[in-house]
Amino acid sequence: MARLTYEELIDKHLQILKSLEYQTGLFAASKKGTGEGYDKSWLRDNFYETLAFEVIGDWKTVENTYRAILEIFLRYEDKIDWAINHKPQAPFQYIHARFHPETFDEFWEEWGNKQNDAIGCILFRLGELEINQKRSILKTPDHIRIVNKLVKYLQSIEYWHDRDSGMWEEGEEMRSSSVGACVAGLKSISRIPDIEVPRVLIREGEKTLNELLPRESVGRFVDLALLSLIWPYEVVTEEQRNRILENVEYHLLRERGVIRYKNDRYFNKNPDGYSEEAEWTFGLSWLAIIYQKNGNQKKAEELLKNLIAEDTPHGLPELYFSNSPDYNENTPLGWSESLFIVALYEMNMRMEEDENKVNA
Numbered sequence: 001m002a003r004l005t006y007e008e009l010i011d012k013h014l015q016i017l018k019s020l021e022y023q024t025g026l027f028a029a030s031k032k033g034t035g036e037g038y039d040k041s042w043l044r045d046n047f048y049e050t051l052a053f054e055v056i057g058d059w060k061t062v063e064n065t066y067r068a069i070l071e072i073f074l075r076y077e078d079k080i081d082w083a084i085n086h087k088p089q090a091p092f093q094y095i096h097a098r099f100h101p102e103t104f105d106e107f108w109e110e111w112g113n114k115q116n117d118a119i120g121c122i123l124f125r126l127g128e129l130e131i132n133q134k135r136s137i138l139k140t141p142d143h144i145r146i147v148n149k150l151v152k153y154l155q156s157i158e159y160w161h162d163r164d165s166g167m168w169e170e171g172e173e174m175r176s177s178s179v180g181a182c183v184a185g186l187k188s189i190s191r192i193p194d195i196e197v198p199r200v201l202i203r204e205g206e207k208t209l210n211e212l213l214p215r216e217s218v219g220r221f222v223d224l225a226l227l228s229l230i231w232p233y234e235v236v237t238e239e240q241r242n243r244i245l246e247n248v249e250y251h252l253l254r255e256r257g258v259i260r261y262k263n264d265r266y267f268n269k270n271p272d273g274y275s276e277e278a279e280w281t282f283g284l285s286w287l288a289i290i291y292q293k294n295g296n297q298k299k300a301e302e303l304l305k306n307l308i309a310e311d312t313p314h315g316l317p318e319l320y321f322s323n324s325p326d327y328n329e330n331t332p333l334g335w336s337e338s339l340f341i342v343a344l345y346e347m348n349m350r351m352e353e354d355e356n357k358v359n360a
Contacts, residue, residue, distance in 0.1 A: 013341050017049065017341065027065065040098050043098070043121070056341075072104050083153055092108065094157070095119060114165050116166075116182055117178040117181035124184045124233065151197050154201065162174075166225065176213055176226060177228055183206055222251045224280065224283050255279070255323075258283020259277035260280060279320045284306060288301075288347075317330065317331040
């Protein structure tokens, strides 16, 4: 694949991803007006959607998004205070994971409000941006205050043994991907001098994580969400990383994507809900990014080649139906666009480095 082709793909998908942005700085999960409701804004989706803008150095977009997220938390500060002082029992008492992208209103219909990883991922990125990227996101005393309250919130819900609905917003279990996101978030944000993170909060999470891994949960052996623990969170050992990759590839990797888990019923073609799981496109990008970072360029390039073949004029779909060229309405999916851009950008950079070495 020629370098120019990678650059053209990056430009194309950046424009598609940018089309999902609202004036507030928040991104929709998919195209505006979609019948699936993906024109809403998820905390987790915004976390992943802005990764593309980080790699290309578009810090204005990144900062606008995270300032909007901080404004959301400040708007619901009374709710966060209540959760700190009264351990939440019902899902609606937790910080919600999705909001109206223009008004910042919560959506109250029941769909799995308990998503602890959504808080962990935001804390993680705020710490990374502040310390590693030298981007000053926390600019006011209000920002510092609300982030400290998010730490206290995770302490109040006792995230290390709190059953949540996790990345896929389904059921409630103790999940490695949710606990790991909170561990990564607390570690990252603890490096900011004005943020207080009791060390015991991290230790408790690490203990639970090591008890669960390499499983996602007691009820689920392997799950696509486990890849987050390898990248971007980097909270697993080399041995744990290798086990997760082996399990994901053996059990979940398909031709057009990665299924989320065995017997996933979401957009399942089979009326009985077993097998025929939908194939999620961002799983290929996720694996490609991980292999690039681990130095396996051949594997990464193979995965990217497969994903490029599944691209559409409208962008990457959320998923393809099992063993089918047909995809669902959530096209483009912001996550898929962003992770694809990250994978393409890093591959392009590596190719440039290799070319410079040859010409040196």
